[in-house]
Amino acid sequence: MSMDGAEVLSRTVTQDEAAILEAWLASLREGASLQSGRIREAELQTQAKTVFGQLREALEGGLDADGGSFAPLRETLGEISRSRAIQGFTPTDTANFIFALKEPIFESLRRTAGSDASDLAAGIVAVGKMLDRLGLHTMEVFLASREEVIGRQGQEIAELSTPVVRLWDGILALPLIGTLDSARTGVVMENLLQAIVDEEAEIAIIDITGVPTVDTLVAQHLLKTVAAARLMGADCIVSGIRPQIAQTMVHLGVELNVVSKATLADAFAVALKQTGRKVVRQQAAPTVERR
Amino acid sequence: MDRIPILKLGGALIVTIQVDMHDRLALALEEDLTAMIARTGARGVLIEISALEIVDSFIGRMLVSIAAVSRVLDAETVVVGMRPAVAITLVELGLELTGIKTALNVERGMSLIQARLLEDDEGHGSHRDDFED
Incomplete structure (x- = not known):
């Protein structure tokens, strides 16, 4: 009498x-994960x-790999692939951990099933299905962990x-690089305001040379930052x-109602002037004729 | 009900808010301050809020209205010592306190007021000269 896949598999x-x-284990030992030295054999x-x-x-x-009886196994596999993702294993290595189990089980099924071809077929189909599901689960966890790592890096x-940066006593500069979205504006604002308190700054220069585009949203974020700095008593x-x-800004009708200068140097000169300072050349320019 | 004390220093009034502002306290402050400006003829009002940790739209609006009332009575309001978190909150609430002067600390705030007093004195002086001539 032939049995269904689950029974065959369980028995085998x-x-x-x-x-x-x-x-x-022999197959795992040959795999790249051990060769690369990222994990020890005992582990x-x-x-x-x-x-x-x-x-x-x-x-x-x-046999249902998504069922309740598989929950502890899925948990363990998730743990393993999460730690592999962080250790820098390749996806192949990670997936192979579970796929390497296929062949030994097929082999064993053949031995135990003997001449009963229908048992063997049922077993093989069952194993294939189950291990594929588990392999996919491993990959899902692996990818999720990788994405987590990427997200954290993005935040950093x-x-x-x-x-x-502090340019002078009471003069701060904030060189912005990259696009300003609302999450970043929050970080920028907090950093700037805290620096204003720490350095007792009077003037903050926001340099947007590194901001690729300024649309209405970015302009609004800039204005918010400027307004918050003003509330703290800094220009x-x-x-x-x-x-x-x-x-683009003019065409879009974006208006920045703040003091703006073409370059950081110009802005710095204005800041010095406003704080009652002046840059003077100690010696006359040596050779250049000035007209 | 406790009230926030108002100190007079020369031509300026100084208010330091060291408790959590609730609405009635804010209303009382506006009333007291208005009366005090009228009585003393102060030309500057310095409100120190470095201990203020929580603001809502009402408190923000109170600051604006205190400044507006003071301006009517010819006194200039300077808000000093605002915490970063408070500044961010006010901006997010859309209250940018336009028309109020701000300064980082009491020292700078006082020098703003002193500058105004000095300017006014000179102004008055020249006017008087005009009259005498």
Whole structure:
């Protein structure tokens, strides 16, 4: 009498546990993940044993890889692929961890099924389906973890890319690079205001040479920053508006009702003047004739 | 009900807000301050809010209206010591306090007021000369 896939599989995995595990480990050992030195053999073995043990238990509850009996196994696999994503494994390595189990199980099925072709076929289909599902789950977790890492990096870049520099006593500069969205404006504003308090600044120069486009939204964000700085008692000067951007702004009808200067140097000169300072040349220019 | 004390220093009035502003306190402050300006003939009002951590639209509007009332009575309002978080909140609320002067700390705020007093004195002086001539 022929059995269904789940029974065949459960029986095979229980009876032939040692042989399958051995073959799986051998195949894992050959894999690139061990060669690259990112993981030690002992650790790999422990992971494989845990996964296999949980797989055996899960199979008792049926073949549905999304079902309740597979929950602990999915959890363990998720954990493994998450840590691999962070350690920098390739997706192939990560997926191969589970796919390498296919062949040993096929082999074992052939041994135990003997001459019963229908048992063998049912078993193979069942294994294929289940392991594919588990492999996909591994990849999903892997990708999600990678995206998490990328998101965190993006956030760090946003924080790093908004430095507030002190040009002189009471004069701050904020060179902005990249597009201004509302999340970034928040960071910029907080940094600038805190720096105004810390440095007791009177004037802040916002340099937008590195901002590729200024549309109404960006202009609004700029104005918000300027208004907040004014509330703290500091004046703002916007500098570094490139010619094309100035044109676009005028065509769009964007108005920046703040002091604006073409270059950071001009803005700095204005700031010095406003704080009652002056830059003087100590010696007369040596050779250049001035007319 | 407690009230916020108002100090007179030369031609200026100084208010430091060191408690959480609630609406009635803000209304009382506006009333007291108006009376005080009228009585003393002060020319500048300095409101120090470095201890103020929470603002809402009502408090923001109170600041604007205090400044407007003071201006009618010929006194200039300077708000000093605003915290970054408060500034961000006010901007997000759309209250940019246009028409109010701001300064980072009391020292700078006072020098703004002193400058105004000095200017006014000179102005008055020249007017008087005009009359005498």
